[in-house]
Amino acid sequence: MPTPRQSDGQPSSATLSAAISAVGLRKSYGDKTVLDGIDLRIPAGSVFALLGPNGAGKTTAVKILSTLIGADAGTLHVGGHDLATDPQAVRAAIGVTGQFSAVDNLITGEENMLLMADLHHLPKQEGRLAAAELLERFDLTEAAKKPASTYSGGMKRRLDLAMTLVGNPRIIFLDEPTTGLDPRSRHTMWGIIRGLVSGGVTVFLTTQYLEEADELADRIAVLNDGRIAAEGTADELKRLIPGGHIRLRFTDPAAYKSAASALREVTTDDEALALQIRSDGSQRKLRSILDRLDSEGIEADELTVHTPDLDDVFFALTGPADIPNKTKENVR
Numbered sequence: 001m002p003t004p005r006q007s008d009g010q011p012s013s014a015t016l017s018a019a020i021s022a023v024g025l026r027k028s029y030g031d032k033t034v035l036d037g038i039d040l041r042i043p044a045g046s047v048f049a050l051l052g053p054n055g056a057g058k059t060t061a062v063k064i065l066s067t068l069i070g071a072d073a074g075t076l077h078v079g080g081h082d083l084a085t086d087p088q089a090v091r092a093a094i095g096v097t098g099q100f101s102a103v104d105n106l107i108t109g110e111e112n113m114l115l116m117a118d119l120h121h122l123p124k125q126e127g128r129l130a131a132a133e134l135l136e137r138f139d140l141t142e143a144a145k146k147p148a149s150t151y152s153g154g155m156k157r158r159l160d161l162a163m164t165l166v167g168n169p170r171i172i173f174l175d176e177p178t179t180g181l182d183p184r185s186r187h188t189m190w191g192i193i194r195g196l197v198s199g200g201v202t203v204f205l206t207t208q209y210l211e212e213a214d215e216l217a218d219r220i221a222v223l224n225d226g227r228i229a230a231e232g233t234a235d236e237l238k239r240l241i242p243g244g245h246i247r248l249r250f251t252d253p254a255a256y257k258s259a260a261s262a263l264r265e266v267t268t269d270d271e272a273l274a275l276q277i278r279s280d281g282s283q284r285k286l287r288s289i290l291d292r293l294d295s296e297g298i299e300a301d302e303l304t305v306h307t308p309d310l311d312d313v314f315f316a317l318t319g320p321a322d323i324p325n326k327t328k329e330n331v332r
């Protein structure tokens, strides 16, 4: 795969100090452009989350950066190595756990680990030690002698990640690591990921869970239509979209109607007997609404203040076609 070099043919110092960097990453399948000139720069020791709707190209980006498939264009460096000229060095520096697990269901958890140790050419004794230590760390010691086919979804993900860590990679790609896990297993996985990062590992994460990106990532990029629609910290992204709103809900239709006419610039929801008023989340705005209701003798049954969250950012950036599950409350 011919990958264009930078103009002077050398990686820049910014590229070298990043754990992962991409400049002008492009990939098409036939006439479908999946990645249309993506730039990324992920500092060592940080967590980067790539968010995007189904089919946005997240897995494609992971596959390219982890050397599984080639890019059509772009200058790509991982762990200081050029993907075009030194893919072997990249492979030695990274670990990847994907949506398609490397776990062999027919053998035990321990055997899976030992197989990985063999693949990394660890001496027998060292391999056994590494396997035992990782199984312990991922709470799999008890299940180690059982076939992986008997493991729950959460246990399989933990085993998959433990296998990835056998080679002690400093950069890890996690492609939707908690998809399909129950909330408890998801939190366990988050704890594990945080532990890795505190040990200095760089994590490139793809996820469809905005909460996951909010919890884990130092920086988040939203991929849409082949491009990075926005990039920043969770707080920076939240500031990109208009402020939140105050929602008032009534059980008495008469009170609902009175409030709708007493307050200015409200969005009404006759079915739910709910009103929505744009708000910057300030005390002043809240007080002005409450004062107005008080002066009219109206009492709402429920009042909620909604500040923008990553969901709002995601839906604002990825367009109306992708919001089938968006609740009325969050749409503005």
Ligand SMILES: Nc1ncnc2c1ncn2[C@@H]1O[C@H](COP(=O)(O)OP(=O)(O)OP(=O)(O)O)[C@@H](O)[C@H]1O
Pocket: 029, 034, 052, 053, 054, 055, 056, 057, 058, 059, 060, 061, 208
């Ligand atoms: N080998 C392939 N041949 C042709 N098209 C492909 C191939 N792999 C992926 N695609 C297409 O490229 C687009 C991006 O796919 P990709 O799997 O990277 O998306 P994604 O963001 O990871 O989606 P999801 O969240 O559903 O996993 C999709 O439209 C997909 O159908």
